[in-house]
Amino acid sequence: MASIVQKVDPRSLLSRGGPLGGLILLGLILTFLSPNFLTFQNLFNVGFQAAVVALLAFGQTFVIVSGGIDLSVGSVLGLSGIAFGWASVKAGLPLPVALGVGLGVGVLAGLVDGLLITLGRLPPFIATLAMLSAARGMALVISGGVPLNPIPRAVSEFGSGDIFGFVPYAVVLMVLAWLVTAGSLRATYPGRCMYAIGGNEEAARLSGINVSAQKLVIYSLSGLFAAVAGILLTAQLASAQPQAGTGFELDSIAAAVIGGASLAGGVGSATGTFIGALILGVLRNGLTLLNVSSFWQEVVIGAVIALAVMTDTLRKRGA
Numbered sequence: 001m002a003s004i005v006q007k008v009d010p011r012s013l014l015s016r017g018g019p020l021g022g023l024i025l026l027g028l029i030l031t032f033l034s035p036n037f038l039t040f041q042n043l044f045n046v047g048f049q050a051a052v053v054a055l056l057a058f059g060q061t062f063v064i065v066s067g068g069i070d071l072s073v074g075s076v077l078g079l080s081g082i083a084f085g086w087a088s089v090k091a092g093l094p095l096p097v098a099l100g101v102g103l104g105v106g107v108l109a110g111l112v113d114g115l116l117i118t119l120g121r122l123p124p125f126i127a128t129l130a131m132l133s134a135a136r137g138m139a140l141v142i143s144g145g146v147p148l149n150p151i152p153r154a155v156s157e158f159g160s161g162d163i164f165g166f167v168p169y170a171v172v173l174m175v176l177a178w179l180v181t182a183g184s185l186r187a188t189y190p191g192r193c194m195y196a197i198g199g200n201e202e203a204a205r206l207s208g209i210n211v212s213a214q215k216l217v218i219y220s221l222s223g224l225f226a227a228v229a230g231i232l233l234t235a236q237l238a239s240a241q242p243q244a245g246t247g248f249e250l251d252s253i254a255a256a257v258i259g260g261a262s263l264a265g266g267v268g269s270a271t272g273t274f275i276g277a278l279i280l281g282v283l284r285n286g287l288t289l290l291n292v293s294s295f296w297q298e299v300v301i302g303a304v305i306a307l308a309v310m311t312d313t314l315r316k317r318g319a
Contacts, residue, residue, distance in 0.1 A: 019260055019275040020275055022258075023282065026279060029286075030285075030286035030290075033286070037285070037289055041166075042289075044166060044168055047170070047171035048236075049281055049284070049285065050174070051174040052233045052245075053229075053255060054177065054274060054278075055174065055177050055225050055226075055229035056073045056077065056225060056248055056251070056252035056255075057252040057256050057259075057277050058178065058181040058225050058274075059073060059225025060073060060222060060249075060255075060256050061185075062184075062185075063219065063222050064253070064257075064263060065261060065266065065267070065268040066195075066214075066215065068117070068124035069124050069128065069263070070110075070124070070219065070252075071249050072113060072128040072132040072135055073229075073245075073248065073249050073252050074245040075134075075135035075139070075249075076109045076110065076131070076135050076227065077106075077226045077245035078135065078241070078244045078246070079135040079136070079230070080103070080105050081139075081230035081231060081241065082139040082142050082242055083142065084098055084101060084102030084240060085143070085149070085239075085240025086101075086148060088155075089149065089150070099231065102227055102230065102231050103224060103227045103228070103231070104227075106223040106224055107220050110220040110221065110222050113127055113223070114216035114217075114219035115216070116131075118216060136242075136243075142242075147239045147241050150238070151234060151235070151238060151239065151240060155234070159232065159236040160238070170236065173228075182270035184270075185268075185269065190214060190218070194214070195266055197214060197215070197265070198265025198266035230244065230245065233245065251301075254276070254304070255276035255277040256272075257276070257312055258276035258304070258308040259273040259275050260272035261312075262312055263312060264312075283300065283301065283304065
């Protein structure tokens with residue numbers, strides 16, 4: 001018995017089970033405080049509302065695992081949505097082409113981030129901060145500062161529609177993105193490179209990994225996930241909004257860190273990020289059900305983010 005106890009590492013348990021335990025505890029508390037929380041309709045509403053942040057956070061996880069950070073995902077989301085709206089509404093392009101334009105813009109923005117970091121030798125914080133401003137400005141220039149609508153009916157129906165009469169398409173897309181992210185991190189060469197680069201970039205380079213090329217892949221993937229999130233948000237709003245996604249970069253980072261990803265790199269998982277995004281969604285939903293003002297909701301979310309980062313810092317000190 002003593003040997004079994006000695007093998008249990010409390011820090012490992014905290015890292016692996018903490019986010020899920022926190023989500024369950026939060027759900028129990030809200031169930032006690034609000035009788036409307038634990039209903040199928042409300043739980044699917046949580047998933048519907050958390051889907052956009054979850055998509056952003058999956059892309060952010062690639063970056064954080066590799067030891068970087070992407071502050072531009074919220075603005076790239078807005079730019080991709082506007083690019084899709086412009087292609088479908090203003091240019092009148094067929095839907096598949098318009099979707100390709102929106103996704104392509106997201107990948108291009110991520111690729112530019114990667115080039116600024118690898119060729120320009122800019123720190124990820126500075127490079128993506130510059131893209132945050134540039135992408136938002138481009139969204140305003142293209143749209144003229146006004147929403148673009150009406151978007152194609154098939155897209156708006158996807159944004160508000162559901163399967164079997166109760167499962168929103170947004171939730172299905174979120175689950176698929178989770179599986180794709182998990183598979184990419186676990187079973188692909190770029191996924192293994194992300195952990196290697198985040199763990200020790202110089203060691204990864206000496207072991208034969210083309211670090212610069214992999215960083216281009218990583219930031220392009222982040223841009224792609226931001227573009228998917230942008231088109232999903234456009235579908236949910238039935239309109240392409242130039243200010244869409246403002247501040248979402250913080251939520252994406254928070255979801256990854258709450259889910260156990262380390263800002264120092266080398267640690268993180270798709271499942272943890274998925275749970276982190278659900279925690280943020282449940283928290284916002286629960287505070288709304290309890291009639292907490294939106295101002296205080298931001299205070300609570302900020303406190304949760306600070307607590308998650310402090311936990312990450314303490315975990316690193318104890319490692």
